[in-house]
Amino acid sequence: MKLNIKDLSLNEFAAHLARHREPAYRARQVWQWLFQKGANSFAEMTNLPAPFRSRLDGEFAISRLAVTRRAESRDGTVKFLFSLPDGKTIESVLIPETKRLTLCISTQAGCAFGCAFCATALLGLRRNLTSGEIVEQVLETSRTLPADTRITNVVLMGMGEPLANYAQTVKALEIMTDTTWGIGISPRRITLSTVGLVPQIRKLMDETNVNLAISLHAPTDELRARLMPVNRKYGLKELMDCCRALPIPRRKRITFEYVLLRGVNDSVACAQALCDLLRGVRCKINVIPFNPHPGSRFQRPTDESIAAFQQTLYQRGVQVNVRRPRGDDIAAACGQLQGEQQGARHVRRTMAAEAGGL
Numbered sequence: 003m004k005l006n007i008k009d010l011s012l013n014e015f016a017a018h019l020a021r022h023r024e025p026a027y028r029a030r031q032v033w034q035w036l037f038q039k040g041a042n043s044f045a046e047m048t049n050l051p052a053p054f055r056s057r058l059d060g061e062f063a064i065s066r067l068a069v070t071r072r073a074e075s076r077d078g079t080v081k082f083l084f085s086l087p088d089g090k091t092i093e094s095v096l097i098p099e100t101k102r103l104t105l106c107i108s109t110q111a112g113c114a115f116g117c118a119f120c121a122t123a124l125l126g127l128r129r130n131l132t133s134g135e136i137v138e139q140v141l142e143t144s145r146t147l148p149a150d151t152r153i154t155n156v157v158l159m160g161m162g163e164p165l166a167n168y169a170q171t172v173k174a175l176e177i178m179t180d181t182t183w184g185i186g187i188s189p190r191r192i193t194l195s196t197v198g199l200v201p202q203i204r205k206l207m208d209e210t211n212v213n214l215a216i217s218l219h220a221p222t223d224e225l226r227a228r229l230m231p232v233n234r235k236y237g238l239k240e241l242m243d244c245c246r247a248l249p250i251p252r253r254k255r256i257t258f259e260y261v262l263l264r265g266v267n268d269s270v271a272c273a274q275a276l277c278d279l280l281r282g283v284r285c286k287i288n289v290i291p292f293n294p295h296p297g298s299r300f301q302r303p304t305d306e307s308i309a310a311f312q313q314t315l316y317q318r319g320v321q322v323n324v325r326r327p328r329g330d331d332i333a334a335a336c337g338q339l340q341g342e343q344q345g346a347r348h349v350r351r352t353m354a355a356e357a358g359g360l
C-alpha cells in the first residue's frame with residue numbers, strides 16, 4: 003500500500019524531496035494544496051509540473067476518512083462516524099454556537115484508560131490514529147460546510163487519550179495551527195483534554211501553545227482512583243504539583259473537567275474538597291453533568307445538586323462553568339462517543355467491573 007502523504011510532517015516530506023533533488027519550496031506548495039485547499043488528488047495541483055505530480059501519484063496516496071454515518075441533533079450538533087482504512091471507526095462532533103463553530107476530534111480508536119463512566123472506555127484501545135487521520139477529521143467535516151463557514155475552534159476531547167498518542171497528536175497540531183501552509187487555526191482556539199499524564203503534560207506545554215484541559219472528576223485519590231484507574235499511576239499530589247509548576251502565560255488558565263455523577267462525586271463536601279485541592283492553581287472548572295449511555299450504571303445528578311455544587315465553587319472564588327449537554331439526542335454528548343455498537347458481552351463485563359468497583 004502507498005504511504006498516506008498526510009501522515010508526513012512538512013520536514014519529513016521536504017527531506018523526501020531533497021533526496022529526489024526537487025526544489026525545497028515544492029514541499030510547501032504541496033502542503034498548501036493538501037491542507038489549505040483540501041486537494042484530494044495530485045492532478046488538482048495545477049501550479050506544479052505534470053511529471054512531478056505523476057511521480058508523487060506513484061509514490062503516495064492522499065487518503066481520506068469515509069463518512070459512514072452522519073447524525074444531526076435538534077440543537078444543530080452534527081456527529082460523524084468515520085471509517086478508517088482498516089475498518090475501525092471513530093467519531094467527530096461539530097458543535098455550532100452563536101459566535102463559534104467547534105469541532106471535537108478523536109485521537110485514538112477506542113481508549114485504554116478505562117474511566118468508569120465513559121462510553122469509549124467500553125471499546126478498549128483499538129489503535130492510535132495517525133497524524134493524517136487526526137487532521138483529516140478537520141478537513142472532512144469542513145468539506146460539509148457552506149463555503150463561507152469555517153471551523154473556528156478544535157477540542158481534542160473525542161475518543162481516546164491524546165497524550166497517549168503524543169507524537170502523532172503533536173504532528174497533527176502543527177498542521178492545524180500553521181498559517182503559511184497549514185489549516186491556520188490559532189492554538190489559542192485549540193484545547194487538548196487529558197486524563198492527566200504528567201510527563202506528557204509538561205512536554206506538551208513546552209512544545210505547543212494549545213490550551214490544556216485535565217479530567218479531574220474527584221477531589222481525593224481514593225475516589226479518583228475508583229473512577230479513573232490512571233490515578234494509581236499519577237496521583238493527585240503529583241498532578242497538582244505539575245499544574246502549579248507549568249509555565250502558563252498570565253492570561254491563560256488550566257481547565258479542569260469534572261463529570262458530576264449522582265451520589266458519587268456531586269456533594270457539597272466534594273465541591274469544598276475540590277476548592278482546597280485547587281488552591282494556588284490558576285484554573286477554571288468545567289462541570290459536566292453525566293451524559294448517560296447504554297452500558298453505564300451511573301446517573302445524571304439532580305438539578306439541585308448541580309446548582310449547589312456550582313454555587314459552592316463560585317462562593318470560594320473559583321471560576322466555574324456548567325456545560326450544557328449538546329447533541330445528547332444523537333449520542334454525541336461528552337463521553338457518549340463509542341464508534342460502533344458494542345457487543346452486549348463487553349457491556350455486561352464492564353458493568354460487572356463497575357459494580358465491583360463502586
Ligand code: SAH
Pocket residue numbers: 117119120121158159160161162163164195196197215216217259260261290291292293294295336337338
Ligand atoms: N481522554 C481525554 C479526552 C476524551 S474525554 C480525557 O479523558 O480528558 C473528554 C471529556 O469527556 C473528559 O473530561 C471525560 O471525562 C468526559 N466524559 C467521559 N464520559 C462522559 C459522560 N458519560 N458524561 C459526561 N462527560 C464524560
